[in-house]
């Protein structure tokens with residue numbers, strides 16, 4: 279018996295709950311709703327999330343530490359390795375796994391691969407199937423989709439939800455709390471994440487670029503905030519660099535007469551203001567860093583490598 283097993287938490291429950299699922303199923307959207315604040319970037323394009331992020335929900339009788347993960351994906355880049363390891367580490371450390379799927383579609387190869395990975399990594403940790411996007415599902419299709427998803431893994435339970443319309447969100451939360459063990463309050467009340475505001479800003483700038491740009495360009499983007507100054511009047515001055523991989527991409531990101539960078543900047547500024555609740559001044563610079571997704575030095579320098 280470990281020391282923690284001998285401690286008495288007087289019925290208080292806590293644990294790490296991994297949100298896993300293929301890209302674009304709504305993991306970050308669900309996290310933001312539970313936390314009540316936009317701490318995780320969301321976009322309609324897949325592969326928005328690139329690293330683990332905690333969302334901490336503290337109630338009178340439980341503390342749930344949600345761990346948002348990037349959707350595991352295949353890719354030949356060295357960056358893909360980092361992204362997949364982020365999801366794997368979250369799985370290894372979790373007390374409960376929420377496997378999130380898009381209920382409006384049949385499971386595909388990616389869901390299957392992910393299910394195998396989860397089974398391999400997490401062994402007998404409890405797993406709940408979360409059928410998201412119920413607002414988009416035709417009732418007749420739901421039953422057949424659900425059956426196919428349940429066949430992927432040995433799930434302990436399943437819940438139907440919509441991360442954007444609230445359907446099932448409370449039910450899911452109750453099931454999560456019911457299935458957690460007694461434990462300590464890991465984080466002080468009021469702390470909702472461990473990610474710094476400037477890092478959230480980086481993600482929000484990148485997701486603004488994902489939203490505004492077409493094609494593959496957004497996946498070549500990396501954002502670094504160089505200056506994040508909280509001024510006396512609570513406004514924020516932010517200077518960030520948008521790295522791209524090729525000269526041609528720089529042109530696309532800036533756009534004709536600077537029109538594209540202006541759109542990205544406007545959207546990003548709104549999102550950062552929503553997150554921080556204060557006015558933001560945002561300065562963006564675009565720089566070329568040739569093939570950074572495969573450059574070990576670059577990846578290490580910017581924390582995109584576990585090596």
Ligand SMILES: Nc1nc2c(ncn2[C@@H]2O[C@H](COP(=O)(O)OP(=O)(O)OP(=O)(O)O)[C@@H](O)[C@H]2O)c(=O)[nH]1
Pocket residue numbers: 299300301302303304305306307308319320321322323324325326327328347348349410411412413414439440441442443
């Ligand atoms: N209709 C509908 N759309 C949803 C729902 N949940 C999420 N979405 C949308 O699905 C898209 C992807 O949402 P994200 O939260 O970024 O998905 P994710 O799983 O975090 O994706 P990655 O970070 O790429 O792995 C966004 O456009 C969301 O608004 C839902 O319940 N219903």
Ligand SMILES: [Mg+2]
Pocket residue numbers: 305306307319320326327347348
């Ligand atoms: Mg995400």
